[in-house]
Amino acid sequence: MIPENILTIYGRRPVYEAIKNQSINVWRLHLATSNKPTKDLDKIVKNAKNRNVTIHYHTKRELSFISKNGRQDQGIACDIQIPEMEEYREYLKNIKNKETTFLFAIDNVTNPQNLGMIIRSLTASNCGGIIVTRQMLKNISPLTIKASAGAIFKSKLIYCHDLSKALRQMKKHGLEVYALCPTSEESLETFKLKKTSVFILGNESKGISDELVRETTGTISIPLMNGIESLNVAVSAAIVAFAIQRM
Missing domain, CATH: 3.30.1330.30 (Ribosomal protein L30/S12)
Structure with a gap:
């Protein structure tokens, strides 16, 4: 069967x-x-x-x-x-027993290769989890898995049905939520990870939705030179993950 x-x-x-x-x-x-x-x-x-x-x-x-x-x-x-993933409420039940760490929430990244590369980079860091919606799990394709070079099978995927609601609950449990924003005055160079935090990665063209921005406790920017305004979302994920890992 x-x-x-x-x-x-x-x-x-x-x-x-x-x-x-x-x-x-x-x-x-x-x-x-x-x-x-x-x-x-x-x-x-x-x-x-x-x-x-x-x-x-x-x-x-x-x-x-x-x-x-x-x-x-x-x-x-x-x-x-396809293996079952941990639901975010299950993750929160054990949050008091976990060390300070960082997670990423993916907001409607639609390009399968970008998604795969994000998962690969975050899994290669000491990221505590990758939060995705049930709808995004349905969009994980063979191309996503190939772009991740199989890292998806080693990753810590946490699912939710409503990302906005999940982030709200995470804040109630003491987590901080940050949006990556190119115009933010808070630079990644000066940022300090004080408690377990979630960093939101936005859609390739639309960025982070207004609904999720309202759930943030702050924003962070990646310092860019030579007039470059933004980076590919997968590149941004890798830069932030490994910068925080060194803190």
Whole structure:
């Protein structure tokens, strides 16, 4: 019987990370018969066999129909069951037992590659969690997973149905909420992390919604030179995460 919430992912690194992660239910592994033997592929196949994952072999054309991205699938795909994420209220129940940390809330970032790169950068830092809405979870695609280089399987994703409501509740639990704003007088260079805080990343073209701005306790800007007004949202996420990590 096929499990619910099946997603087909592709690319050697994402597939390897999924198969290696015992908490992820891997349904099937798909390989192109044209693949040349490599250590990476051998490692993937070995892990799949150890987990009793069904392996199917296809022509490159057939595989491209499965992955829906023949140019980037690298001759490999697999079907996984999307794991359940922690709900934000569950996170808040244990907040008193957690050390001071920082989280990011993603406000309607629509580009799958941007989303994947954000997840990759934040997971590589010591970010305490990435808050996304249920709707955004539905938008996580194979391209998002490939752009994250499989980091999504190691990330701490926290979901909510209403981001504005979730941020309001987080403030009630003592967290501070900051918006990244290019015109803010508070610079990342002088900012000090005093308590667990949430940093909001806005939509690529519209920025952070007014509704979420009203929930903030402050704003922070990234110092930019040579007349540049803004950065790609994924780049901004990486800069802020690693700057705070050094504090």
